[in-house]
Amino acid sequence: MVYFSKSLVAASSKPLILGILQEGKSYGYNIIQRVKEISDGKIEWADGMLYPVLHRLEKERLIQSEWILSDEGRHRKYYSITDEGKTALHQEKANWMSMHEVMLNLWSLKPSK
Amino acid sequence: MDDKQKNRIDLWRRELHKHASFEQGVIVELENHLLDEIENLKKQGYADEEAFFKAKEKLGDVSVVASEERKVQKYGDGSLSIGLVKSFAKAGSRYFRKNKLSSAINLVGLTLAFTSVLFISFFIIDEISFERHHPEYEKIYRLSYSFQEEDGSVEDRAYASGMWSELLKERSTLVTDQFRFLNLSYGYVFNPEINRAFYEEGIYWSDPNFFDFLNFKMKYGRAEDQLRELTSIVLTEKTAKKIFGDENPVGRHLQYRRTSQVVEFVVTGVIYDPPSNSHFQPDYIANMQAIQGIFGEGRIGWVDRNPRPGYVFTYVKIDRPGDVPKVMEQADALFDEIIPDLGDRVTPLLTPISSIHFNPPIKWEIDTPINPSYIYGLGIIGIFILVVALINFVSLTTAQGSKRQKEIGLRKTLGGTKRQLNVQFFLEPFFSILVAITLSLALSALLTPYFNILIGKNVDFFELVLSSHFLVVAVPTFLMILLTAGLLSAVYFTRNVTSSLNLNDLLKPSRSDTRSRNVMVTLQFVIAIILIIGTITIYQQLELINNGGLGRNRESVIGIRTSRMGDATQVQLYKSRIATVPGVVSNTLGEHLPKQTGFGRINTKYLLEDRELYWNKFEVDSGFLQTYELRLLAGRNFDRGIQQNAVLINESALKVLGLTAEESIGKYLREDSINYVFRASDGIIIGVVEDFVYKSIKEKIEPLVIVANNWVGGVLSVRLGTGNKLETISSLEKVWHEVYPGRPFEYWFLDKEFEIMYSQERRLGRLIPIFSGLAIIISLLGLFALTAYISDLRKKEIGIRKVLGCSTEGILRLLGMQYLKTLIPAILVSTPIAYLGMNHWLNTFSYRVDVTIGIILISVAAIVLVSTLTISFKTLSSALGNPVESLKYE
Structure with missing residues (x-):
């Protein structure tokens, strides 16, 4: 069973959320669902903790929000990625990929004598 | 959704509200999340209650979420969203509308004060910037002399011999250049085209290098081309208009006549009228050598070949200020050599052109020097005006604080942080002051032409406001005012209002609060009394000067x-x-x-x-x-x-x-x-x-x-x-x-x-009463608003006192006592200050009025009368009012 540590989940939250919002605007519950979907349930958040993260990203101007009246007659806060967010996501991708490479180098290559 | 489920959700929501860091929006988001989850779970077959608890569990510990939210709110300075600022603006303008009187008084007072201070600074800047527009003005000195009379008395004079500066330039390496001009009228100007004569006193018969030294803006012609020919004459805009009308007069002919002699001139240039901050005020400038046309060829030796003290204004350029004493010595030696009989009695004077305006007038002076005490006096009035306006502002802003406790309470209930409130109560005064500054700038731009007429200057508003002189003083001053007023009220609010939501504390002003307010009112009375005594005395002295003159009628x-x-x-x-x-x-x-x-x-x-x-x-x-x-x-x-x-x-x-x-x-x-x-x-x-x-x-x-x-x-x-x-x-x-x-x-x-x-005295005779009158009005405005506020605050108290049997007189006495407590110390402090200060100033005159007991009594009586009227307007109405009216709202 794959288990992600708390700090690893926290570190990945930013690229995850930005990546999901890259697909189109969304609201909190939906974002959580999408995380579960793409991680195959491997990433398990305390759902409430998503919101402070969203608010922080908004404050950092990486995402922006708007209130939209949903079909059920509820006001939902939709988040979408900003241009700054896209740049940040790009950077995150690069970081994660190179971290990935570092790990690959460490583990897939034979130790050199 | 059944009622039970609704209740569960309501209870859950109420829990969320207990956390101050949850703004309304966050709560809605979380609730949506919960509802979505419940729906999802129900689809999976869960019952209502089970779904609720499972969803709630999935959301996690709300207090952890809340503490995370708080971290986010503190993060960066973004805690002031645009929405919040909008809400501040809304609250501010709503408050302004609700308290029109005091807010308007505040704004009017501030605007009046800033406008007055702007004009005072225009006047002062114009006075202290004399001759500073000339290139290298700090190197130009007027060479004149002081003369010892046979009885031993010494007299400084503005004239010199035309020979001295030339000889100095020739002999001394320290004097790098010189120019001279004569300002004597021998005849009159004649326009042959229309056969009309004009008398002019302002003819400068000058060396051709006049425009190399002095910077006059040319309207027509180039400065470097002027006075090169004997026939060249330069007019000011005003003179050109008088003689030739509105057209460009360059190339037109003019004559200078004296009995039978005629000197022919051709206009070669027109300068804009000299700025008021210059002692060079020519109407015409002609080549000095052209006087030959009047005195005969080669016969102007008495101008530039006479070593004895003459009637020429001479200026020399000395590159290093340290060389001035050396040049004085050289000039002294020169006098001993060329006028041996007068050498002991004639001593050179070298005056930097920028300080001629401040030196006491000397014989044959062409400037109208200002007594620096006038500049200090106006400056003091300006500072008084600022102080009075700021006292008004701070005392009114803080006095009204208690009225806003509901708003503050609401903001706190809705999760407004203390920091946000501080910002709000810093921003509000900041913006009112900004508005007042903007209004006063606009007002002074509009009024500058009238101000110019009033004081006989030609100050250019935009040029002045953008000048470094002005900016260097004004920008820090305004910033300081903004900061002090803003900080004072913000500090007041955090200390006294925002930290407490106890209604009793807020309704009754604290003791220290009342005391500091009394001190401010006393200070205003002190300033007002000093200004009234000062203004009456100055006015009387200036009247004495204005009316002092030859004979009767x-x-x-x-x-x-x-x-x-x-x-x-x-x-x-x-x-x-x-x-x-x-x-x-x-x-x-x-x-x-x-x-x-x-x-x-x-x-x-x-x-x-x-x-x-x-x-x-x-x-x-x-x-x-x-x-x-x-x-x-x-x-x-x-x-x-x-x-x-x-x-x-x-x-x-x-x-x-x-x-x-x-x-x-x-x-x-x-x-x-x-x-x-x-x-x-x-x-x-x-x-x-x-x-x-x-x-x-x-x-x-x-x-x-x-x-x-x-x-x-x-x-x-x-x-x-x-x-x-x-x-x-x-x-x-x-x-x-x-x-x-x-x-x-x-x-x-x-x-x-x-x-x-007496033009200088007349101008000041107009200015000083206007500005000190404004200062007095501003302080009365503040007093009025403050009384209005205090009697408002004490409405309930007065009502209760009346219900309990206190008479109207008793109420008036009660309110009057408070006022006397500020007025009497003010009188005791201000009268000696005013008396000593004015006497000090009057001592600079050989003919002077006295600061009499009468003036002091009149001034004190005036302030007592006017302030009593101001105050009783509001107190009477509350003393006479029906107590039911004042109590029914409580």
Whole structure:
């Protein structure tokens, strides 16, 4: 069973959320669902903790929000990625990929004598 | 969704509200999340209750979420969203609308104060920036001299010999350049195209390098092309307009005439009117050598080839200020060499051109220097205005704090942090001050032209506001005001209002609060009383100066210029012809009066028995006493029309002699003239005239000898009767043209002459009352608003007192006591300050009014009366009001 540590989940939250919002605007519950979907349930958040993260990203101007009246007659806060967010996501991708490479180098290559 | 489920959710939501960091929006988001989850779970077959608890569990511990939210809120400075600022603005404007009176008073007071301070600073900047627009002004010095009289007294003079600066430049390596000009009028300007004459005093006969030294903006022509030819003449915009109208006059012809001599000129350039902050105020500038046309070729040696003190204004350029004493030594040595007989008595003076304006006036000065005490005085008034306005602002803003406790409470309930409230109560005063600054800038831009007329300057608003002088002072001042007012109110609010939500604390002003407010009101009273005493005293002193002048009923005396034309018989003919003109009371031919620089001789050596006396001399004719309405203390007037060996002396001369008027009559006063250009005129003392001001009142009345001569004279003074003066003057003009065909008739009213002499005092006489009046009004406005506020605050108390049987008088006494508590200390503090301060200032005058008990009493009475009126307007209404009215809202 794959288990992600708390700090690893926290570190990945930013690229995850930005990546999901890259697909189109969304609201909190939906974002959580999408995380579960793409991680195959491997990433398990305390759902409430998503919101402070969203608010922080908004404050950092990486995402922006708007209130939209949903079909059920509820006001939902939709988040979408900003241009700054896209740049940040790009950077995150690069970081994660190179971290990935570092790990690959460490583990897939034979130790050199 | 059934009711039970709704209840569960309501309870859950209420839990969320307990966390201050959850804003309304966050709660909605979380609730949505919960509902979505519940729905999802129900689809999976869970029952309502089970779904709720499972969803709630999945959301996690809300207090952890809440603490995360708090971290986010503190993160960065983004806690002020645009929405929040909008809400502040809304609350602010709502509050403004609700409290129109005090808010409007605040804004009006601030705007008035800033506008006044702007104008005061315009005036001061203009005064202190004299000559600073010339390139290298700090290297230019005026070379003149001080002269030691035979009696040992020393007199500084603004003139010099035309030779000195040239010789210095030739011999000294420290003097790198020089220029000179003469400002003497020999004749008049004539426009041959329209056959019209113009009298001008403002002709500068200058070296051609005038424009190399001095920066005058050219309207037409290039500065470097001017005065290169003998025929070149430069006009100011104003003069060009007067002579040629609105067209460009470059290339047009002008003549300068004096009796039969004519000098031909061609206009080569026009300068914009000289700025008011310059002592160079020419109307025309011509080449100095062109005077040859009047005195004959090669005959201007007396201008530039005469080593003796002359009538030339000379300026030298000294590159390093440290060299000035050295140049003084060199000039002193030069005087010893070229004027050996005067070398000991003539000492050089080198004055930086930028400080000429502040030095006490010296003889033959062409500037109208300002007494620096006026600048300090205006500056003090400006500071007073600022202080008063800021006191108003802070006391009103903080006084109203309690009224806003509901809003503060609401903001706190809805999760507003203390920091946000601080920002709000810093931003509000910040914005009102910003609005006031903007309004006052706009207002002063609009009013600048009127201000210019009022003070006789030509200040350019935009040029001044953008000048470094202004910005260096204004920007920090405004920032300081913004910060102090903003910080004071913000600090007040955090300390007293935002930290407490206890209603009782807020409704009743705390003791320290009342005390600090009382101190502020007292300070305002102090300032107001000082200003009233100061203004009355200054006004009286300036009136004394303005009215001090030759003779009585000066407004009926006109002067007609007769010098420089015709001969003695023509003047006598004119005198006798106008004697019969209806409306002419009397006339006298004499020197230009009031006695100003360059007119007639000053300090003549007289001998009386064995005494040497250095007295002033007046040359007039027998109509003098009558024309100026002067009284004889003893003796008799001159006989009419006869050349006489008789003189009159004034009271001051009598005092020097130490005789009674009767004893002095019959003594022989002999003039010991060393200068043969001026005819000696001595004689028997036949009468003693009362003292009268014949120079500026700023100088002491000195002993005077009046002699009667039938000379060609400079000015014919004519006293007009009570009839239509203009009609009389036009008759005088008609006769003039018969006696002097083709010569311009130039006349002026004598009081106008004095006006010019006291122009500085007149301007200040207008400015100081206006600004101190404004300061007083601003402080009264503040007092009114504060009283209104306090009686509002005490409405309930007054109501209760009345219900419990307190009489209206009792209420008034109660409210009045509070006011007396601030007024009495204010009177005790302010009156001695004002008394000492004004006496100090008055001591700079030789003729001065006194700060009397009367003035102090009037001032105190005025402030008591006006402030009582201001205060009782509001207190009476609350004392007389029906207590039900004041209690029913509580």
